[in-house]
Amino acid sequence: MLLRLAIQKSGRLSDKSIDLLxxxxxRFSHPKGRLRAVSDNxxxxxxxxxxxxxxxYVADGVADLGMVGENVVLEKGVQVEEVRRLxxxxxxxxxxxxxxxxxxGVSSLQGRHLATSYPRLLERFLSENGVQASIHEIxxxxxxxxxxxxxxxxxxxxxxxxxxxxxxLKEVETxxxxxxxxxxxxxxxxxKRQLLERIGFRMDAVLRSKGFRYILLNAPVGAVGQIIRxxxxxxxxxxxxxxxxxxxxxxxxxxxxxxxxxxxxxKEAGAEGMLVVPIEKMVM
Ligand code: PRT
Ligand code: ZN
Numbered sequence: 001m002l003l004r005l006a007i008q009k010s011g012r013l014s015d016k017s018i019d020l021l022x023x024x025x026x027r028f029s030h031p032k033g034r035l036r037a038v039s040d041n042x043x044x045x046x047x048x049x050x051x052x053x054x055x056x057y058v059a060d061g062v063a064d065l066g067m068v069g070e071n072v073v074l075e076k077g078v079q080v081e082e083v084r085r086l087x088x089x090x091x092x093x094x095x096x097x098x099x100x101x102x103x104x105g106v107s108s109l110q111g112r113h114l115a116t117s118y119p120r121l122l123e124r125f126l127s128e129n130g131v132q133a134s135i136h137e138i139x140x141x142x143x144x145x146x147x148x149x150x151x152x153x154x155x156x157x158x159x160x161x162x163x164x165x166x167x168x169l170k171e172v173e174t175x176x177x178x179x180x181x182x183x184x185x186x187x188x189x190x191x192k193r194q195l196l197e198r199i200g201f202r203m204d205a206v207l208r209s210k211g212f213r214y215i216l217l218n219a220p221v222g223a224v225g226q227i228i229r230x231x232x233x234x235x236x237x238x239x240x241x242x243x244x245x246x247x248x249x250x251x252x253x254x255x256x257x258x259x260x261x262x263x264x265x266x267k268e269a270g271a272e273g274m275l276v277v278p279i280e281k282m283v284m
Pocket of ligand 1: 008009010011012013049050051052068069070071072089090091143156157158159160161162163164178179180
């Protein structure tokens with residue numbers, strides 16, 4: 001029995017999905033053109049699909065699991081269970097208008113003609129806000145629609161905002177914040193659920209380590225107290241004696257962004273030979 005997991009064949013989520021599975025110790029091949037691959041060290045089969053097809057396949061049970069943008073899952077509106085947020089593929093679904101237009105809140109959208117690949121989510125947002133606007137569904141290059149006279153505004157995914165900027169558009173409403181999610185068919189067999197739990201446990205270890213670094217530094221014994229106060233470790237930092245009398249090595253876990261904010265204080269306290277290294281997995 002194999003657990004079937006659908007991931008995006010080629011697109012923004014493909015590499016990160018594959019990296020995450022590899023980080024979980026699941027080995028499989030992904031040669032170009034192949035549509036499926038069986039792992040040789042975990043009972044799982046990977047299906048490579050268009051992202052739009054993934055929620056439906058998982059809901060129908062063709063695949064047991066899928067990794068896909070939450071935006072796609074919600075737009076399709078199918079019955080799947082969200083098991084994990086995966087921390088990549090972050091973006092927002094936003095309404096944008098030509099830069100020069102005046103915007104005084106949602107009522108400014110009344111009577112507009114909006115182009116989008118997300119008609120269902122847009123429709124829901126508009127009706128929740130009591131706005132009547134017409135929706136023109138298009139499948140790609142949504143951002144050029146206002147420029148070519150196809151629409152007065154758009155509703156599309158945004159990450160850096162540079163696409164909007166270069167098309168003379170400004171973001172006026174965010175209707176959803178999204179990231180990649182792991183979804184499951186709601187009726188998995190007991191056996192498959194257990195496999196899912198094993199994968200989920202591994203994923204947690206990989207996802208938890210994101211944003212953390214391991215720090216090692218040397219310090220004179222007298223500075224340990226002060227340095228430990230600067231380093232909030234997972235429990236408390238490890239302190240080990242060095243061969244040099246009067247010196248120790250201190251090891252801890254720090255938040256990625258914290259290092260630069262404390263490095264000067266660490267140096268002042270007497271820390272030397274600091275190493276900051278990536279963490280692959282954190283098992284609690
Ligand atoms: O071929 P397939 O159908 O599988 O892929 P696709 O072309 O439909 O999807 P793809 O690979 O473009 O995106 C897959 C998923 O990545 C999306 O469903 C989102 O969950 C997520 N994601 C994250 C994004 C973006 N960021 C994003 N910026 N998807 C698309 N974009 C596009 C957006 O549509 C716009 O055209 O990038 C442009 C805006 O980017 P910025 O950086 O200029 O703001
Ligand atoms: Zn797609």
